[in-house]
Amino acid sequence: MKQTKICVIGLGYVGLPLARLFSTKYETIGFDMNQKRVDALMAGHDATLEVSDELLQDAINNHGFKCTASIDDIKGCNFYVVAVPTPVDADNNPDLTPLVGASTTVGKVISKGDVVVYESTVYPGVTEDECIPVVEKVSGLKMNVDFYGGYSPERINPGDKQHTVEHIKKVTSGSTPEIGKYINEVYSSVITAGTHLAPTIKVAEAAKVIENSQRDINIAFVNELSKIFTKMGIDTLDVLEAAGTKWNFLPFRPGLVGGHCIGVDPYYLAQCAERKGYHPEIILAGRRMNDGMGEYVATQTIKHMLKKGIQVVGSKLLILGFTFKENCPDVRNTKVIDIYRALKEYNIDITVYDPWANPAIAKHEYGIDITNELPTEKFDAAIAAVAHKEFASLDVTSLLNSQHVIFDVKCTLPRDIVDGRL
Numbered sequence: 289m290k291q292t293k294i295c296v297i298g299l300g301y302v303g304l305p306l307a308r309l310f311s312t313k314y315e316t317i318g319f320d321m322n323q324k325r326v327d328a329l330m331a332g333h334d335a336t337l338e339v340s341d342e343l344l345q346d347a348i349n350n351h352g353f354k355c356t357a358s359i360d361d362i363k364g365c366n367f368y369v370v371a372v373p374t375p376v377d378a379d380n381n382p383d384l385t386p387l388v389g390a391s392t393t394v395g396k397v398i399s400k401g402d403v404v405v406y407e408s409t410v411y412p413g414v415t416e417d418e419c420i421p422v423v424e425k426v427s428g429l430k431m432n433v434d435f436y437g438g439y440s441p442e443r444i445n446p447g448d449k450q451h452t453v454e455h456i457k458k459v460t461s462g463s464t465p466e467i468g469k470y471i472n473e474v475y476s477s478v479i480t481a482g483t484h485l486a487p488t489i490k491v492a493e494a495a496k497v498i499e500n501s502q503r504d505i506n507i508a509f510v511n512e513l514s515k516i517f518t519k520m521g522i523d524t525l526d527v528l529e530a531a532g533t534k535w536n537f538l539p540f541r542p543g544l545v546g547g548h549c550i551g552v553d554p555y556y557l558a559q560c561a562e563r564k565g566y567h568p569e570i571i572l573a574g575r576r577m578n579d580g581m582g583e584y585v586a587t588q589t590i591k592h593m594l595k596k597g598i599q600v601v602g603s604k605l606l607i608l609g610f611t612f613k614e615n616c617p618d619v620r621n622t623k624v625i626d627i628y629r630a631l632k633e634y635n636i637d638i639t640v641y642d643p644w645a646n647p648a649i650a651k652h653e654y655g656i657d658i659t660n661e662l663p664t665e666k667f668d669a670a671i672a673a674v675a676h677k678e679f680a681s682l683d684v685t686s687l688l689n690s691q692h693v694i695f696d697v698k699c700t701l702p703r704d705i706v707d708g709r710l
Contacts, residue, residue, distance in 0.1 A: 295319055295397075297390050299329060301548075301618065302407060302442040303371035305338050309478050310369075312352035314444075318355040318360050319393070329355045335646075337617060338446065351451075363397045367474065368404040369528060370394065370419075371442060373548060380555045380575075382411065384418055391419045395426025398435050403462075405438040405471055408552050409559035411497055412490040415439045417461070437463040438471040439489045441496030447616030457481045458538050463511035468656035497560075500553040503569055506540045507550070508510070508574035511581055514542040514710045524710065525699050542671070542710040543697060544585075544623035545578040551621050575638035582626020585697055585710070586671045589671055590633060590634060592693040592707040598668050601635045606667040606687060609652060609674020610642040612657050617644045624673045625654050639663050646707070661688075669693040675700045 292314050296307035307318040320326055328335060333347040347353035352562055356362065361589055372386040387408055394404050398426040404423060406415050420431050443456045458479045462468030476483040480548075486492040514524040524542060531537050545551045561568045572687050582645050593600050612622040624640075640650075640658040650658045666689050672679065675698040684694060685705055694701065696709035 291315075292367050293317075293365045294367045294369065294474075295461075297393060298372035298386075298408075299325060300371070301336050301338050301374065301446050302375065302444045303369075304329070304336070305336060305444060306356075306369065308339050308347045308353060309454055310341060311347045311351040313478050314367075315363055316353055316476075317365060318353070318354065319357070319359075321357055322604040323357045326355045326357045335617070335655070336446070338444070359396060365397070366399070366402045368394050368398065368402065369407060369440075371407040372405065373408055373620075374408045374552070374556070375548065376407060376552050376555050380570050381441075382556050383499045384410075384414065388422055391422035392426050395423040398423060398427050398429065400429065400434045401708075402465060403436045403438060403471065405440055407440055407442040409441060409500075409549065409556065410493055410497055412493045414562070415489050415493060420463075420574075420620060434465050434648075436467040437489065438467060438472065439492045440475060441499075446482055446618050447613055454478060454480045455527070458483045459486055459492050460484070460497055461486040461489045463489060474672055480498040486520065497553050497557045501574075502552045502559050504539075504554050504578060505544065505570060505574040506538060507545055508577040510540045511536065511542045511577050511710070515584065518708075523703075538635075541699070542581075544581050544612075546621045546623040546624075549618045551578065551612075551623070579626075581622075581710075582623045583630045585671065586630035586696060587588070587628050587672075588632070588708050588709060589669060589693060589695045592695065593669055593672055596691060596693060598691060598693065601639065603668040604637045604639070604665065605631060606663065606670040607638060607640045608642075608670060608672045608679055608684070609676055610640050610645045610675055614675040615644065615677055617646060619645050619650055619653060625656070627671060627673060628656060639667070642676070644676055648676075662685060667692070669695070672696045672698060672701055 294310045294314045294316045296303045297319045299318045307316055310316045332341050334344055370390045372390045375383050420437050424430055431437050435574045438461055440458055440460045445451050458475050460472040460483050462471045472483050472485040517524045554575050558571050560567045590600055610624050611619050631674050642658055643656055643660050667687055667689055668689055670684055673697050693705045696706040699709050
């Protein structure tokens with residue numbers, strides 16, 4: 289096998305940390321179609337904050353790491369890794385457009401003996417039935433004859449500085465047993481947590497998609513419990529803490545389920561099942577429950593305002609946080625937007641404050657205005673939607689009128705100041 293030269297296609301939350309890590313052992317090039325993104329990275333800064341400026345600049349200056357938007361720059365590579373998004377459309381159907389585009393790019397540069405590994409989350413069969421045929425058509429080459437394929441599902445946890453890519457065990461697979469071993473060796477050389485070589489590509493694809501589906505279903509269960517216990521006048525967190533004293537109780541908490549994984553992957557698995565003639569009841573029921581939590585939070589907040597005699601129409605409400613999770617700038621598939629839209633139906637004047645989110649991206653993606661600056665005006669109600677570290681020391685009541693409502697989605701505020709929480 290010739291010396292491994294790696295190209296990572298897609299330099300987002302998944303691709304960039306992986307490319308940076310690979311660069312410590314191999315000649316590595318990162319490819320992204322967004323020239324502005326490439327320019328910013330080569331200047332030494334990652335706007336997603338997944339790779340620190342220090343690590344990125346070290347990779348560029350000391351390991352020869354390069355980012356490019358030019359396809360000519362990646363023609364000399366022989367180990368291609370595809371790490372592009374796999375979203376769902378407005379009807380929650382898997383959108384493979386980014387994968388098809390990346391596969392077309394690979395097809396234009398791949399040569400005999402090369403390997404292409406997909407990291408994007410998909411349902412079983414996508415790599416071999418949807419992606420590889422595109423590579424074959426564009427390149428004129430045949431898999432397992434001229435080039436080889438593999439799948440190693442991403443396991444990036446955005447915003448988590450403890451469980452970084454090298455510290456999370458990696459699943460690998462290949463289109464032949466020999467190539468599987470080679471791919472596994474490449475990954476295991478940089479993943480300190482170790483690797484697991486799956487017997488087939490489809491097994492690796494299935495393993496990834498059920499990881500997040502399992503979490504989705506468990507969170508849906510505690511979200512439903514939260515609704516039940518609220519009607520009973522019981523604090524859900526008290527119940528979970530009591531139940532958690534048993535050694536095998538799973539410590540899931542209620543909340544909003546957004547992002548590009550847990551809120552998306554179950555739809556990929558569901559569509560795959562339906563194509564095989566099976567209607568997945570539990571998976572889709574969990575999705576319905578979790579997709580409805582934003583509206584539920586809005587409704588509960590309105591109820592508390594009415595109980596306190598606060599005029600809802602024309603009131604001023606503050607939402608703390610807009611990203612899909614704490615201490616992370618990622619607004620993809622954030623469910624805070626569901627709270628916002630549900631409240632807007634009541635003609636409420638809403639201010640969204642998030643010190644992490646990019647207002648321009650929020651405006652482009654959702655058409656709403658958010659601010660990075662703490663508001664100075666007074667509000668009638670506040671919803672603590674995201675548990676950013678900046679909010680831990682924030683006196684929320686100082687932002688509110690004397691008669692007010694506070695709803696705590698993440699259960700991080702002092703109990704004595706909140707009117708409702710999940």
